Amino acid sequence: MKGRNKIFTPLLISIACAAGLILGARMNFDTSDELFSANPKKQKLNRLIDYIDYEYVDDVNTDSIVDITVNKILENLDPHSVYIPKEEYAAVTDNMKGDFVGIGVSFYNVGDTIVVIKALEGGPSEKIGIRGGDRILYANGNRLFNTGISNDSITNQLKGKENTKVTLKVLRKGLKDMLTFNVKRGKVPLKSVDAAYMLTDDLGYIKVNRFSETTYAEFKTSISELKKMGAKQIALDLRDNPGGYLSEAINIADEFIGGEKLILFTKNKSGAIEETYAQRKGEFENGKVFVLINENSASASEVVAGALQDNDVGTIVGRRSYGKGLVQREMELGDGSAVRLTIARYYTPTGRSIQKPYDLGNESYFNDYMRRYKNGELSNEDNIEVNDSLRFTTPEGKTVYGGGGIIPDVFVPKYTDSEKEKINFLLRSGYMSRFVFDILERDRQYYNSVSREDFVEEIEITEEMIDGFETYILLERDLRINLNVKKHKPLLKKYLKAEMAQQLFGTNAFQRYLNEDDRIIEKVIELSEEIE
Known part of the structure; x- marks a missing residue:
């Protein structure tokens, strides 16, 4: 049997490569039989x-082989050309649309019962009065507790077509009888502006x-509200922002860049150049802007930072950005799946590409953070390694570099204490969220x-809560992390209170607590106070 597997594995790989070549050739092009049969290689x-x-003597699932092959082909192109399977495509699309249709709650499954963490801001559940801690027991008469059904199945029962109704029976602590909510499913915002x-x-x-x-649109609303509050300067925080739609980044950059100045240009396979210029009168062309970036600010984030830096607008503060200067287009494959295929490179107004090299393969590319960490660049x-051959000059004479990310005008070192990195991991991975949820439930x-x-x-993170959190992470079987809790009690208290604020009041409150004593925020405030 083992010998048969050894023979069968290379066969599958060969089939996969063949299938992938076929699909690669068909992507986003005319797929008529005439075109396909006209090419002898594809016909073979x-x-x-x-x-x-x-x-073939055995059954072979060529569909799964094709999926594997598409991934393998794309991996050999560049790190950012990716395959989106059909089972993931809807979620990816919803996330980038900025909304989805549903009732608008986040929840945990506690003791096989749906318990609401928070009714999402602007969604139907928030508007109708559903709160954190509510137990959703029935949906349209269907029991949702003690059924053993998965979270995905629960979500499918709560989701539905826009304007359709679902009747929820909800148990709320402190009330003897269940509450009935007739919720009309609607668009639930997935906000991209966390705080203003x-x-x-x-x-x-x-x-x-x-x-x-x-x-x-979210940004315009936020900046208008801040101006009403007296804002004459803006700190635009793009840290840990992985990018997204290029057009949205261009529009935001245009709010700060006056005149018909170049924002960026792209160059495709044939060498065709497409230039994009500032077009409108922006909300903040006469104000001072600070753009906050770090090693996880990528793609569209770098477009904004690069456009402002190259036009001598504002100040870029933080650490060198990720270094992604490739443009992708999403292309459907006809079966509900899609690919994001790199179709061009983009360049900042001075003509620099900020794409970091990927000639050593994807593993080396995605491990670049560790290389930066080890060579001391983050501190x-x-x-910071620069290539003098990729030196450029802005209109006002400032030197900038291409070849891998945006180097900030004002550098702020990363707090490289490994203990704090562990606490950050606990916050981002959801462990703190569940612990805080349990506190609120009491x-x-x-x-x-x-x-x-x-x-x-009024609300204080007590010593008892800190001790409880230490015990909690020790008992988590899947969490293999040693944390010196006593050394970082103040930081833990801040993060736990930030998470509590998020569950009670939303991302704006969460971000405010998280930003307390933040090095880059403190530097921006210092720089802003130097401006007369």
């Missing part, structure tokens, strides 16, 4: 797949987590009654 591969389907508030009397802050279809700007009536203003003064 097509016949091979047919022979395997109909004549004033850092000082003059300095407004906007945090953008990605560039979706609604990002520019000392003198360790006295849900009280926590749900606390106003945002009282929360600041």
